[in-house]
Amino acid sequence: MNIESLGSVTDVSPLKLETGGGLTSLEKSNSFVSILNQQLTETNSALMTSEAHLRRIAAGDSSNLHQAMIAMEEASIRLNLVVQIRNKLVDGYHEVLKMQL
Amino acid sequence: MAINSIFGISASGMSVEMTRVDVATRNIANSHATRGVDGKSYVPLKVVSTAIAAQNFQSQLAAFANGEIPGAAKIQEIVELNVAPRMVHEPGHPDADAQGNVAYPNVDLLTEMLTLTEASRVYEANVQAFNAAKSMAMRTLDIGGHK
Numbered sequence: 001m002n003i004e005s006l007g008s009v010t011d012v013s014p015l016k017l018e019t020g021g022g023l024t025s026l027e028k029s030n031s032f033v034s035i036l037n038q039q040l041t042e043t044n045s046a047l048m049t050s051e052a053h054l055r056r057i058a059a060g061d062s063s064n065l066h067q068a069m070i071a072m073e074e075a076s077i078r079l080n081l082v083v084q085i086r087n088k089l090v091d092g093y094h095e096v097l098k099m100q101l
Numbered sequence: 102m103a104i105n106s107i108f109g110i111s112a113s114g115m116s117v118e119m120t121r122v123d124v125a126t127r128n129i130a131n132s133h134a135t136r137g138v139d140g141k142s143y144v145p146l147k148v149v150s151t152a153i154a155a156q157n158f159q160s161q162l163a164a165f166a167n168g169e170i171p172g173a174a175k176i177q178e179i180v181e182l183n184v185a186p187r188m189v190h191e192p193g194h195p196d197a198d199a200q201g202n203v204a205y206p207n208v209d210l211l212t213e214m215l216t217l218t219e220a221s222r223v224y225e226a227n228v229q230a231f232n233a234a235k236s237m238a239m240r241t242l243d244i245g246g247h248k
Contacts, residue, residue: 021118066115070108077104077238083243 036085043082046075104238106170113173115149118224120176124148125216125237132208143206144181151177181207182207 053068108141128145137143148215154160164171184207 045219064116066119067112070112073231074105076234077242080239080242086103088245 039078039082043075043078046071046078048067050075105248106172106235107234108231109170110173111227111234113153113170113175114227114230117148117174117176118220118227120179121148121216121220122224125181125220128208129213132206132210134206135194135203138178140216142186142204145184145208146179147178147182148241149177159197179236190231 050056050068050071053071057065057068124146131137131143134143136225151174153164153171153173153175161171169175181239186204187207188202189205190201191203193199194201194203197203
């Protein structure tokens with residue numbers, strides 16, 4: 001019985017993991033993370049605006065009640081959007097966790 | 102975000118209607134004022150509002166440069182109505198002229214009441230438009246929801 005050398009098998013070049021182009025380089029440019037960050041900042045400022053309106057009303061200035069209501073609604077929509085994005089992210093994470101290996 | 106500009110347009114409509122109610126209330130409250138500020142008697146006021154141009158790119162850009170929302174409404178000015186005062190013969194009145202006539206502001210109560218009713222209806226309509234835009238935005242966020 002002739003056993004062939006295993007040389008042809010060992011030739012296989014080892015898999016090279018690509019280290020460049022990971023998350024670190026993604027984060028720098030217009031990545032999802034920075035967009036999400038910007039979205040969060042906008043949501044925060046919308047919430048601050050509605051809080052400022054509420055303060056003004058509490059201080060007795062009800063001259064533009066509708067502006068305050070609209071600012072609050074806008075903030076609520078923005079917050080809802082961020083929460084939905086978060087839900088989608090968590091869903092995706094769970095999906096990955098459930099994956100059979 | 103287009104939804105924000107809809108909110109801004111609704112808000113501008115509400116502001117205009119609030120001002121109309123404000124002016125109508127002022128007219129009604131002063132309908133028997135025989136003395137106004139700086140010696141002149143009170144003259145009924147009227148709100149003149151205009152639309153902010155949104156026809157083409159240039160006009161929209163100009164609106165943004167002024168900090169306005171294209172397509173929104175804004176108050177151009179509050180003008181004094183060009184009407185002669187309502188003369189009433191009241192000889193004993195301290196503001197009566199030599200003939201015993203007193204000049205009252207020519208406030209048309211019927212018009213003012215109509216303005217009040219109409220302004221509050223249009224205000225409601227603006228709220229409805231806002232609510233429609235808001236519920237559309239909220240429904241959009243329901244896309245792909247589980248339950």
